[in-house]
Amino acid sequence: MEHDKLYDLAVVGCGPAGLSAAINAAIRRKDLIILGSEFCSPKLHKAPRIDNYLGLPGVGGEELRQAALKHVAQFGLRVEPARVEAIIPLGDRFQLLTRTSLYEAKAAVLATGVVEVATLPGEEDFLGRGVSYCATCDGPLFGGQPVAVVSDIVEGEEEANYLADVAAEVYYLPLYKRSYKLNAKVTVLPARPRAIHGLTGVEGLELTDGTVLSVKGVFIIREATNPNRLVPGLDLNGTAIRVDREQRTNIPGLFAAGDCTGRPFQLAKAVGEGQVAALSAVRYLDQKK
Template sequence: MSEDKIYDVIVVGGASAAQSSAIYAKRAGRSVLVIADEYGGQINNTDVVENYLGFKHISGPDLAQEYLEHMRDYDIDEETGYKVTDIRKPDDIFEVEREDEEVFRGRSVIIATGGHRRKLGIKGEEEFANKGVGYCAVCDGPLYQGEEVAVIGGGYAGTEAADYLSDIAEKVYVLSRSGVLKGEQITIDKVENDENVEVIRGAEATEFYGENLLEGLKYEQDGEIKDLEVTGAFVEIGTVPNSDITDLVEKNEARKIKVNGEMETGVEGLYAAGDVNNIGVQQLQVSAGQGCQAGLNASEYVKQMKE
């Protein structure tokens, strides 16, 4: 146990929902600990944010830094560098255990762990990971200056990636299994009108191939297997919630933690905010708002617990 100190609120996570939770809980007069393996989350993989209120144009990493600096304006304890592996409640007090086996105790816990990139699970994906197959266009896109690349996925993440890569690559192919592009209309319009972007509709990737590095991929369209020669392929098919840190809570089929409108799980004193839960769309504004709700509600729970 970490010196047997009991925090009022322990926040697990390091991005917008977590930092918003921590700030609001601290402002409500609670002792707060944030446990995160790293800060920023998926926003670190975002090139430019143009739809977050108050910031007309800011890079993802810069916005993540703004969050962190804001949180550090308050007297909030931090534990970083290790992932949380278990959250349990043996009595009225929660125990939060990290992968280094250190345990922290809290009267209330907010899970704000977000998600990680979903994989395709097709032939060659593991073999060519980081050898042409990537999951972050912003991180690895500059390596493909003047080359031909593919984006697999026509959803929000896919259209954003295609738009970003269109300024770097010679040619960008977008494989959309559903046949349509989704996301913000302004981004969809840019992608569909870009001369060096080609949307391949009704296409499902089936295999990555090459020698030491990626040389291309195969996809199925209209019952026919076709070939696409590219040196880079970015898998942008959404995220998987980081919800496996506890078995206390109920989860839906997508492994998202079930909460009500107050961000409450089925366990008293345990909340979940942001992309890890089953409410709302995956947007920064939503995550920050849910973090606010969770922080305030956890604080009220602790207040009543102490009375």
């Protein structure tokens, strides 16, 4: 579903960096949207005690997380639970695609956290040639063909259910444990993926039990997407997004903050970078006027 509204700013991520950016942009009266997960900042939630955050020695992670969400709510802001699949720069604006919606904003702040996931052998080789990270984007290309969905988050079930009405056969490999809500056409397999095989395109998915699934497509659904796959042309420093002192990326109007910009992975650094990114975005927007 396409939204007609053009926001001043889109904040991607609802951890400390993203919420800090949102608050500082809201203070400066920018019309913004926050796109994040249903449960914001699980890393902060799991921290039993934080001793290095100035002025709050010994504060609990969940206590601080709740305070941040309350602070955001006081500005009338809410987090739109949506996983951004792709961000497309269009010169004077950005299009942000989720599984079900398309948003547009004049500027954007990436606060997606750190991605520390090893890729499958063959994943990089067959990207765009049978490997995809978005079923609703690329699913129609595999009409009438067998596919596999590898997912470490429950949202993968929605992707598999969508593909069940498109593909000839859908194998689902969950990398998490729970009861699954899947179409009867979807086959759940307990084995984990080992490698993706093929010549000019995907032809099979090898599993840890020795089985090789004969599939033409492999959809990989993760909690976060590597930044350079999220935004075409984004400059990286290793696996981190390269930014300057103003948290600007190499793409005009696109800023980044928090763990996604590299070490140290510290709360104070994330909050500070979120503020700088927001102020830089505000300055960019004002200059565009």
